[in-house]
Amino acid sequence: MTDKKxxxxxxxxxxxxVQKDLAAEFRSRELFSAMLVFSLxxxxxxxxxxxxxxxxxxxxxxGVLWTTFAFAGTLxxxxxxxxxxxxxxxxxxxxxxxxxxxxxxxxxxxxxxxxLIVEAIVLPVYALxxxxxxxxxxxxxxxxxxxxxxxxxxxxxxSTMSVQTRMREVLLPILLFPVAIPVLxxxxxxxxxxxxxxEWAEIVTPINILIxxxxxxxxxxxxxxxxxxxx
Amino acid sequence: MIEVRKLVKRFGLKTxxxxxxxxxxxxxxxxxxxxxxxxxxxxxxxxxSLSRPSLGEVRVAGYSLPNEAAQVRAxxxxxxxxxxxxxxxxxxxxxxxxxxxxxxxxxxxRVTEVLEMVGLEKRRGDLVRTFSRGMQQRLAIGRAVIHDPxxxxxDEPYTGLDQDASEMLDEVLKSVAARGRTVVMTSHDxxxxxxxxxxxxxxxxxxxxxxxNQAELKNTNLLAYYKQALAD
Numbered sequence: 001m002t003d004k005k006x007x008x009x010x011x012x013x014x015x016x017x018v019q020k021d022l023a024a025e026f027r028s029r030e031l032f033s034a035m036l037v038f039s040l041x042x043x044x045x046x047x048x049x050x051x052x053x054x055x056x057x058x059x060x061x062x063g064v065l066w067t068t069f070a071f072a073g074t075l076x077x078x079x080x081x082x083x084x085x086x087x088x089x090x091x092x093x094x095x096x097x098x099x100x101x102x103x104x105x106x107x108x109x110x111x112x113x114x115x116l117i118v119e120a121i122v123l124p125v126y127a128l129x130x131x132x133x134x135x136x137x138x139x140x141x142x143x144x145x146x147x148x149x150x151x152x153x154x155x156x157x158x159s160t161m162s163v164q165t166r167m168r169e170v171l172l173p174i175l176l177f178p179v180a181i182p183v184l185x186x187x188x189x190x191x192x193x194x195x196x197x198x199e200w201a202e203i204v205t206p207i208n209i210l211i212x213x214x215x216x217x218x219x220x221x222x223x224x225x226x227x228x229x230x231x
Numbered sequence: 232m233i234e235v236r237k238l239v240k241r242f243g244l245k246t247x248x249x250x251x252x253x254x255x256x257x258x259x260x261x262x263x264x265x266x267x268x269x270x271x272x273x274x275x276x277x278x279x280s281l282s283r284p285s286l287g288e289v290r291v292a293g294y295s296l297p298n299e300a301a302q303v304r305a306x307x308x309x310x311x312x313x314x315x316x317x318x319x320x321x322x323x324x325x326x327x328x329x330x331x332x333x334x335x336x337x338x339x340x341r342v343t344e345v346l347e348m349v350g351l352e353k354r355r356g357d358l359v360r361t362f363s364r365g366m367q368q369r370l371a372i373g374r375a376v377i378h379d380p381x382x383x384x385x386d387e388p389y390t391g392l393d394q395d396a397s398e399m400l401d402e403v404l405k406s407v408a409a410r411g412r413t414v415v416m417t418s419h420d421x422x423x424x425x426x427x428x429x430x431x432x433x434x435x436x437x438x439x440x441x442x443x444n445q446a447e448l449k450n451t452n453l454l455a456y457y458k459q460a461l462a463d
Contacts, residue, residue, distance in 0.1 A: 007301060008334035016331035024319040027358075088313030092374070094281055096332035097305035230283060 010105070013098040017106025021080070022113065031079040032114055039072040039122045047129045054131070061132055062191035066184055068122060069144075070151065070177075073115050077155040078172050080111050081163040090163075094229060103229070104221040108156040115148050132195075139194045139203075146210040147187030153217035154179055160228055183213045232257045232382060232413040233278065238287035240273055247273045249437035250287070255430075257381075260414040262428035264421065264457055269434045271417040275386045278415065279309045292381050305333070308375035308383045308412075312390035314367040315374060318360035322351055322370050325359060326377055333378035341377060349373040349403055365396025372403050383407060385416035389423060401427065425453040433460040 008016070025031055046064045050057060084090040084107075093103050123144075127133055134140070155176055162171040190206035192198075221228070233255040240248040247270040255261050265271050276282040278291060280300040289296040292306040309315075316325050326345055330338040346352040349369040359367060368388060375383065385404070389397050397420075404427055408414050418424045424431065431453060433441040441460035448456065 007305060008332060012334065013332055016328060020317065020320065020324075020328045023324060024317050028319040083317075087318065088311060088315045089317060091281060091309070091311070091313075092315035092329070093332070095279060095304055095307070095309055096329070097301045097334070098332060099301075 007097045010099045010102050013096065013102035014105040014109065017093070017103065018109045018113075021106070021110035024083070025110075025114065031076050031083075032117065034079065035072040035076045035114060035118045036121060038075055039068050039118055040125060042068040042071065043122060043126050043129060057130055058132065058195060059192070061126075061130065061135065061195055062188045065122075065126060065135075065144075066147065066188050066191065069115065069119060069148065070180070070184060072118055072122075073111075073148075073151055073155060074173050074176060076111055076114050076118075077152070077159040077176075078163075078169055080107060080114075080156075081159040082168065085163045090229070100229060101222045101225045104156060104160070104225045107160075108152055108218075108221075111156055112148060112152045115152055116145070119144060119148065134195055137194065140191060143187060143190045143194060143207065143210070146207070146214060147183060147191075150183035150187075150210060150213040150217060151180055153214060153221070154183070157217065157221050157225070157228065160225075182209060186210045186213070232259075232292060233415065234288070234290040235278075236288040238274075238277065238289060239285045240270070240277060240282070241285045247437055248277075248284075251434075251438050253432070253439055255413055255415060257413055258411050259430055260408050260428045261416070261430045261432055262424035263415055263417045263432050263434055264419075264424060264453075265417075265434035265440075266461065270437050271434050272386055274434065275309075275384050275415065275417060279307060279384055280304055305378065306381045308378070308380035309386070310368075310371050310375045310383070310388050311386040312388065314359075314371040316359045316367060316370060319358060321356050321358055322346065322362070322373075323355040325370065326373060329374050329377050335378060345373040345377055348376070348406065350399070363396070364391050365393065365399060368392060368396065368400055369403055372400075372407065376407060381412060383412050383414045385414065385418075387417055387419070389418060389420050397423070421453045421457060431456070433457060435461055 050060060084093065094100065123135055127135055158175045158179065159172055162168045162175055165171055186206040186209040190203050190210065193203040233253065235251060235253040238248050238251040239246065251274065263271055273282065277284050277289060280296055280303050283297050291303045294302040296303055323342055326342045327338055330341055335341055346355050349372055351366060351370055359370065362370065388400060392400060401423065416428065430442065430444045432439050443456055
């Protein structure tokens, strides 16, 4: 039979989902507010908890930041998929005649945008509270970007699975944190290396791990997302 | 338009559909009736390509499931008791989003046409979360017909609607069916099903236990037929 119906491209469907998510979120600000408030609270609590000398503070900077981003990101991932599931909208997406990996890429890009906006606000606050202006160097920001892509990539995939269950809020961190350990460790090591002025040879391995992780967790959903959302 | 042969669906050890056979001709409006747990929603989800059959053959609009699911989805509209709409988007934004997901070319004209069809053109700029349940369900039908599908699946579309909203939905459903679309609707509202559908299939214990049509129902009513079918 001749297929006369048009089908949107992977890129077209991905952009439609991103635009939809951004429009809905900038109107409600539910997800963004939760992530931002949580992040700022963590940064402030660490500020009081780590009343240490300046050198010690510098050594823990990467750990504090990535702990904050990881937990805030998990909040956002849970909320982002719950919006689709609670009103049956995931079925609406699955019913569209598009490559289903467009749903993954659309949700992942939206989640990444929200996480990057939160990071863009948290980093200056961190710099002020901790008197740490070196976090604005391009290398450090590049590691933040690479780490965020990897974390959101694997997080979006796992949140698609966990949202199908009744214990989704609990299940996502339980599934996500063990799988995300390589990306979080590599991100902390690379960030710390850049902040302490380490040699390139010390930093290149964790950066390579980050790049590899990003590629793997963008390629795997492209191939298998259909099976993940299938009943 | 829809051909199902020996369909079996299992969830673990539980078998929900047990060798179900089902055929719908183009333009037919079939009411799929049955008690809770009979497998109506599971069956509709398989027809909608949202669930894979365990065994059996399913063809919709000439395409086989699950292998040609994208072609089937392009020809299929689904309305369930959930609206599948985003509350923080306006009615127009919701329809425009789905128009993009279906790759429609003249999206603005089609969105306006659909909003007029479901009687929501004056509320096109309002957020869906401000809509009543009845308005959301009408918009849900608009979402489902945005790509002018050949086959429509309705899964309990009257759930949660009051009398006025149900009557409005009747009119929208009639206009959807009047365009020659093939419709399969599950419902517990036998009076409404009798009014709307041309054929009535009773799904019980995972198979079609009985089937009749408007002409054969002249000497009895659907409720009596339904009770008899379940008793046999």
